[in-house]
Every structure is written in structure tokens, then in C-alpha cells.
Amino acid sequence: MKPRLVFVHGIGAPRDAAADLDEWLRAVAAGARAAGHSAQVSALTAGWAADARFAYYGDLFRTAEAQGAGAPAAGPDDSPDDALLAQLLREAVEERLAGPAPLTPAEDAALRAARTRLAPPAGAQGAGAAARRVVNAVTSLLAVPGLRLVGGRLSARATLGMLGQVARYLNRAESDGTTTLDQRIRARVADCLDPHGPNVVVAHSLGTVVALETLHEQAADEHPVDVPLFVTLGSPLGIRTAVGPRVRPHLGTPDNVGRWLNFWDRDDLVAARPRLEDFVKPNAAAVAPVSHRVDSDGLWVHPAATYLAQPAVAGPLVEALTTLAER
Structure with a gap:
């Protein structure tokens, strides 16, 4: 049976789902060639090896913004979103400063400046304080290409x-x-899953949180979907208090997942605590994440296509799809 390949995106501006699906498949194809799987590339890009879907939800953020729930801004009052985002960034910066990956002098200076700007001031913070701290911190981080959190030259x-x-x-x-x-x-995301056949789910950034929670919900269903392979890229699941404890129902491997591969780039600030197996609970079959570091050495390390073009990522993904298609 042809497996279903489901891509789950992360943060970003409104996008063309069809164009992104094509970009992600082409990135996998490039990585597969580099991994020595050239024979499988045409089957992947032509749709013979898998029924590929792109689970797009970016328009839901845009719709909510139109109704008044927009991006954080230094307005008259701090919102819960402002406070959580400040906490998330502070933890990510602290982990990067304390981590084993070497820092250039510019990166070290930018991270320390961001940490200072994210620290709550002593005494009363005043209206809009969290939003202002986040804006100032992001400005510091954008000064160094290696620390930019998303691809492209975007403003703070x-x-x-x-x-x-x-x-x-x-x-x-x-x-x-x-x-x-x-x-x-x-x-x-649930609408993209095949309820009858095997699913390979590849999730990036915020999408790793979304996909994990979706698979937990599907695992609890009377007829759970089958997910032989779950792949996470640049995941923020390891952020100690701002993300991990907020995952529902818990930070653990869903019971319908047969294998979980997690990839992180040494320069990806979003993947603050990358070894997910250190704190993600295994499922009933003892399946837990297995984390692998990749080194892209580029200006934009966080985008999904950058990860997918890595042979270490595309190789096992294509191998799994080929094995499932041959069943």
C-alpha cells in the first residue's frame, strides 16, 4: 500500500501550500541523492512512492489577526501571548549560551544583549513591558545571520x-x-492523515508541537491511525517551561508511533534543548525520540527545506517510504 507522507509546517507568513509541498519534496529529493538514493528520487517526486500532503494552517493565524488577535505589539497592556513569547525566547537564549555549540564573538554578544533585554525589570514593569522586551531582543538577534530565527531578511x-x-x-x-x-x-493536520494506511509524518518547528498533539489525539481514537515513522525538525519541544509542560496531554511518544527521529542543527536557536529523548516519555512499545545533529553551515539554518536537504534527514525518510511502499 502506498504510504501517506504528511508535512506539517511551522511558523511563518501566509504561504502557498502547493508551492511549499513542491519545495519540501524537492529538498527531500536533493538530500536523498546525496544519501545515495538516486533511484528512489523519481518515485518520490512523481508521487509513486508516497501520497504526499501538506497540512496547511497558516491562514488560521491570519483570520484570527483580522478579528483582532494579532501579533504581539507594545500596546497599552501586556497580553498572555506577549508574556509567553518573552519567556520562550529567554529560555532559548539561555540554553544557547549554556550549550556546547561554539559561539562566534558576534553571536555571544547578540545573545547576551538579548538576554539582558528579555530580563524583567526590577519593580513594576509598566504597561506593554513584555512586548517591548521581546521587540528589543529580536532586534539584537537579527543583527547576526547565524541567529536569525526564520529565513529571509525580515524586520524585527x-x-x-x-x-x-x-x-x-x-x-x-x-x-x-x-x-x-x-x-x-x-x-x-488530522484531515491529512490516512485513517486506513501507514502515515509518515514530517513536522517542523511549531509544527512538531501541533503534530505531536494531533497524533496523541489520533492514538486515543477507537481506530488510531498508523504512524510507522514520525520525523521532527528544529523542534522547540525541549524548551523547559514555555513549551514542554504545555504540551497536551503530555510530552510523550504517542502510542501509534512506531519510530521517532528528531533532527536539530547546532545553530538552530529554536531547538534549544535538542535531545528530546532526555525528557520525552516513551510509549507503551518503548518508542522514544532518537535525536541526530546536522550541520548546515548556512545563513538560514531553521527553515524546513534546509533540514530536508540534509542526507542524514532525507536518507532514512526515503528508506522508510520505500519499505512501506513495498509491503
């Missing part, structure tokens, strides 16, 4: 709006009267 405000999507998801708010924003996002 644009980057901030994208990062704010993580807080908006985790704060479980923005109800449309029936469901909250995070529920609507997970429904988009």
Missing part, C-alpha cells in the same frame, strides 16, 4: 509576528465560538 516586527504564533497556539485561546485556534489547527 515581522519576525516577532511569526514567533508570536507559537504563543498563540500554546495559550489555547482565540475561540470562534465552538473551537479554539489550537483545535482548529490540529483538525487541519
